[in-house]
Amino acid sequence: xxxxxxxxxxxxxxxxxxxxxxxxxxxxxxxxxxxxxxxxxxxxxxxxxxxxxxxxxxxxxxxxxxxxxxxxxxxxxxxxxxxxxxxxxxxxxxxxxxxxxxxxxxxxxxxxxxxxxxxxxxxxxxxxxxxxxxxxxxxxxxxxxxxxxxxxxxxxxxxxxxxxxxxxxxxxxxxxxxxxxxxxxxxxxxxxxxxxxxxxxxxxxxxxxxxxxxxxxxxxxxxxxxxxxxxxxxxxxxxxxxxxxxxxxxxxxxxxxxxxxxxxxxxxxxxxxxxxxxxxxxxxxxxxxxxxxx
Numbered sequence: 001x002x003x004x005x006x007x008x009x010x011x012x013x014x015x016x017x018x019x020x021x022x023x024x025x026x027x028x029x030x031x032x033x034x035x036x037x038x039x040x041x042x043x044x045x046x047x048x049x050x051x052x053x054x055x056x057x058x059x060x061x062x063x064x065x066x067x068x069x070x071x072x073x074x075x076x077x078x079x080x081x082x083x084x085x086x087x088x089x090x091x092x093x094x095x096x097x098x099x100x101x102x103x104x105x106x107x108x109x110x111x112x113x114x115x116x117x118x119x120x121x122x123x124x125x126x127x128x129x130x131x132x133x134x135x136x137x138x139x140x141x142x143x144x145x146x147x148x149x150x151x152x153x154x155x156x157x158x159x160x161x162x163x164x165x166x167x168x169x170x171x172x173x174x175x176x177x178x179x180x181x182x183x184x185x186x187x188x189x190x191x192x193x194x195x196x197x198x199x200x201x202x203x204x205x206x207x208x209x210x211x212x213x214x215x216x217x218x219x220x221x222x223x224x225x226x227x228x229x230x231x232x233x234x235x236x237x238x239x240x241x242x243x244x245x246x247x248x249x250x251x252x253x254x255x256x257x258x259x260x261x262x263x264x265x266x267x268x269x270x271x272x273x274x275x276x277x278x279x280x281x282x283x284x285x286x287x288x289x290x291x292x293x294x
Contacts, residue, residue, distance in 0.1 A: 035220045036292035037270060038070050039280060041259060043289040050259040051077060052279060054270030055159035056217045060151035063214050066162065069293050077265035080167040081258060082160055085176030094180035099139035106133050108193045117197055124200040137193045148206040163267050177251040186247060190239040217270065226274035245277040252282040
């Protein structure tokens, strides 16, 4: 599962971006009875319901929980579809490669930036620039995020890993809405190494943000999660479009055909569900009935 750990660390990076100003966009109000991470999808030609569940990718073990309603929906769905098919050997190989890069970090920096980067890296992840030089920018940031958790890596649990393990035990079909290459392209369109280094300087704020996200997640409060994920300190409009909006639209183009074949349990980052361009709203726009499961 080491390769999967790298992937989930990378996926967690999609929750953050460079600290620039973002435009304020009015989002749909979320009623209290809509506080749910699990949503049922019906209608529009479907002969049986499917479900979409919002994950947080990583949580410390004491905070990790899969509620009974989620287990019921999962067990009743013969098909599991996550952001990436982690049962695909090709994707597993890509997961292994995302931490390394043929382009060195130092080659992307000026002499002055190299000196500053060395200080930042030692403070954030305990590595010098020389030691980290062959890591990919994404891999480097992933390590920084993981070190911001209030528990050691050995105590971190991952929803995708849990669902994958359960699906394999139940002989479910397993699929993905995109590939690692798609995700890397989205990241490449959003972040420079300079911006990533700036984010690494915000490590203390990451810890606070993760604590807020964990609280909102346990309360199943999608509106609050979306507010945190799109906080203007961490996500600008460019990153929001590349990491959320564009990916959501691509997923929605694939989901109807998958659901019409058989009942499917979709597991994607909770930050993708809410908002005018979120998965829930886009499914409704497609004519599906999407309701919270309480």
